[in-house]
Amino acid sequence: MMGINVKIWLIIFVPIVVFGVSLIAGPRMINPFTADDISREILISIRAPRSMVALLMGMALGASGAVLQGILKNPLADPYILGISSGASLAAALGIMAGAAFVGTFTIPLLAFIGALITGSIVGIMGWKRGGLWPERLLLAGVGLSFLFSALLMLFMSISNDEGLRKAMLWIFGDLSMSEWSKIPYGIIFVGIGILISLSRAKALNALILGDELAHSLGFSPHRERFILFVSVGLLTAASVSLGGMIGFIGLLVPHIVRFFLGSDNRVLIPCSALIGGALLCIADIISKSVLPPMELPAGIVTAIIGSPYFLYLLRRKNVLSI
Amino acid sequence: MSLAAIACAEAPQRIISLAPNITEVLFALGAEDRVVGVSSFCDYPEGAQQKPKVGGLSNPSLEAVVSLRPDLVFLTKDGNPKAFEERLRAMKINTVVLTARKISDLPGGIRQVGTAIGAAEKAERLAADIEKRIREYEERGKKLRALHKTSKKPKALFIIWPEPLIVAGPGTTTHEALTILGTENIAATASAAYPKYSIEEILRRSPDVIFIGKGNGMDKVADGLLQRLKSVSAVKNKKVYYVSDYLYRLGPRTIQGVDELAGHLQEL
Numbered sequence: 001m002m003g004i005n006v007k008i009w010l011i012i013f014v015p016i017v018v019f020g021v022s023l024i025a026g027p028r029m030i031n032p033f034t035a036d037d038i039s040r041e042i043l044i045s046i047r048a049p050r051s052m053v054a055l056l057m058g059m060a061l062g063a064s065g066a067v068l069q070g071i072l073k074n075p076l077a078d079p080y081i082l083g084i085s086s087g088a089s090l091a092a093a094l095g096i097m098a099g100a101a102f103v104g105t106f107t108i109p110l111l112a113f114i115g116a117l118i119t120g121s122i123v124g125i126m127g128w129k130r131g132g133l134w135p136e137r138l139l140l141a142g143v144g145l146s147f148l149f150s151a152l153l154m155l156f157m158s159i160s161n162d163e164g165l166r167k168a169m170l171w172i173f174g175d176l177s178m179s180e181w182s183k184i185p186y187g188i189i190f191v192g193i194g195i196l197i198s199l200s201r202a203k204a205l206n207a208l209i210l211g212d213e214l215a216h217s218l219g220f221s222p223h224r225e226r227f228i229l230f231v232s233v234g235l236l237t238a239a240s241v242s243l244g245g246m247i248g249f250i251g252l253l254v255p256h257i258v259r260f261f262l263g264s265d266n267r268v269l270i271p272c273s274a275l276i277g278g279a280l281l282c283i284a285d286i287i288s289k290s291v292l293p294p295m296e297l298p299a300g301i302v303t304a305i306i307g308s309p310y311f312l313y314l315l316r317r318k319n320v321l322s323i
Numbered sequence: 324m325s326l327a328a329i330a331c332a333e334a335p336q337r338i339i340s341l342a343p344n345i346t347e348v349l350f351a352l353g354a355e356d357r358v359v360g361v362s363s364f365c366d367y368p369e370g371a372q373q374k375p376k377v378g379g380l381s382n383p384s385l386e387a388v389v390s391l392r393p394d395l396v397f398l399t400k401d402g403n404p405k406a407f408e409e410r411l412r413a414m415k416i417n418t419v420v421l422t423a424r425k426i427s428d429l430p431g432g433i434r435q436v437g438t439a440i441g442a443a444e445k446a447e448r449l450a451a452d453i454e455k456r457i458r459e460y461e462e463r464g465k466k467l468r469a470l471h472k473t474s475k476k477p478k479a480l481f482i483i484w485p486e487p488l489i490v491a492g493p494g495t496t497t498h499e500a501l502t503i504l505g506t507e508n509i510a511a512t513a514s515a516a517y518p519k520y521s522i523e524e525i526l527r528r529s530p531d532v533i534f535i536g537k538g539n540g541m542d543k544v545a546d547g548l549l550q551r552l553k554s555v556s557a558v559k560n561k562k563v564y565y566v567s568d569y570l571y572r573l574g575p576r577t578i579q580g581v582d583e584l585a586g587h588l589q590e591l
Contacts, residue, residue: 026521026523027521027523027524027527028523028527037554038526038527038529038554041526041554042523042526042527045551046522046523046526046551047523158379175486175487175519177487177488177519177521177522178486178487178488178522178547178548180547180551289521289523292513292514293521293524294509294510294512294513294518294520294521294524294528295513295514295515295518295519295520295521296518296519296520296521297519298519
């Protein structure tokens with residue numbers, strides 16, 4: 001058996017390698033050292049920002065999934081369960097439908113981000129009772145809002161003959177192909193802040209999972225910690241949806257895969273879920289752009305197709321099953 | 324009921340069209356007054372917007388159709404559900420299902436509609452005119468190819484939507500128009516009709532001309548894409564054209580759509 005330190009070093013190493021491969025691989029291979037003008041342009045202005053976005057999105061989803069499963073004490077929680085993504089999609093779809101373009105190409109991601117934050121706040125308000133956030137309330141408020149927003153989206157879809165709305169659907173299903181450098185600094189800031197907040201509260205999250213009373217006796221204020229962690233999840237989800245729409249699987253199953261190998265200590269789980277999530281989305285994107293050139297497949301579908309069988313295999317092989 | 328039987332019977336007086344392109348054909352054949360219902364997508368010509376709506380293409384309302392007491396309902400094989408047509412037939416309502424998919428099927432489709440509504444002569448004239456114009460465009464296409472001495476066809480790309488990038492692939496009317504006009508659609512090898520296309524591959528294949536179909540706020544959205552494609556020869560040489568959406572619909576206006584592309588290709 002490998003020691004846990006070796007495993008962690010491996011997990012840090014993997015995304016770096018994957019990022020390198022993602023620059024070389026694509027519809028056609030590019031050798032960075034003998035690249036001509038077009039290849040260099042493709043490398044710098046298309047592949048590099050796209051892979052950066054894939055890494056950032058995957059990191060945000062992996063980390064927020066791990067945190068959310070902890071605060072909700074529910075193995076089925078994923079960043080989309082709180083309705084944040086539905087709210088973001090609704091805002092983005094309305095923006096696309098209205099032809100909004102007040103800040104150019106930033107408009108739609110910005111609307112998605114605002115939609116996500118508003119939804120997150122509503123979920124927070126709904127989940128708030130007697131001076132704190134309650135996991136069951138959060139979960140049910142999220143599910144309820146998620147249904148409401150999806151239904152509204154469907155309603156607009158079915159009463160509108162507008163082409164734009166059908167295109168909005170494509171956006172919602174996750175698209176990395178339009179990634180540009182200009183959005184990456186914002187991505188790094190929000191994903192970075194989100195991951196740092198959740199890492200700084202990782203010990204508290206460990207305690208929360210043991211139960212509010214135990215957490216309290218260990219010196220943590222359960223309501224306060226839950227609130228801080230909830231804010232970090234909201235930031236991470238909002239950032240990931242506005243970077244590239246909705247990508248399933250990563251937020252739900254990557255934390256479980258990491259737990260199979262490294263256990264449930266959130267100080268390890270959160271960063272490793274982020275790294276593995278980032279690497280997985282990057283791998284999925286390499287596949288999605290390479291298998292059927294000149295066509296591209298939606299990265300979210302590829303993620304689930306390669307990830308789910310592996311998850312099921314692990315589920316049969318491993319004994320441990322906990323949050 | 325077979326087509327011939329319909330033709331022999333009296334011309335239908337209460338017609339419903341469940342597809343926008345058929346509605347356009349019906350209006351072009353002067354059957355406007357006999358159309359009693361259309362789909363909610365039938366927006367052209369203007370008169371079609373005033374007709375009672377019976378629902379969408381994939382989800383027309385059976386009740387709405389039946390309550391208009393039609394004596395003939397037009398459907399398309401690609402756009403409308405087969406089960407809906409079966410229900411109508413089971414209720415003894417006459418139906419005609421059009422299968423036309425390609426520009427070369429269009430004259431035949433128009434004749435079929437004409438025969439069904441007792442306007443065969445008018446349909447023949449319209450169909451023959453379209454056939455003649457298709458032949459003219461094919462001739463022009465040959466000339467365009469001859470102009471390019473390199474014996475290579477000019478490369479073209481038709482963008483349906485810029486973000487995410489959806490283009491016209493094989494099997495679409497738009498692709499067919501590009502082919503007839505003597506260009507090579509760089510999305511011809513894609514494995515879907517409306518593929519999500521790789522931006523890398525556009526940079527590599529560097530099309531000589533890019534068409535962008537008009538849509539909601541398209542110029543603003545497309546700006547971002549064109550910015551990224553600035554090293555492509557079509558963008559460098561300002562051969563990017565915004566064109567109408569006539570080609571999206573296989574009907575009388577399709578030929579106008581081809582004409583539009585042909586006009587721009589002359590500037591190459």
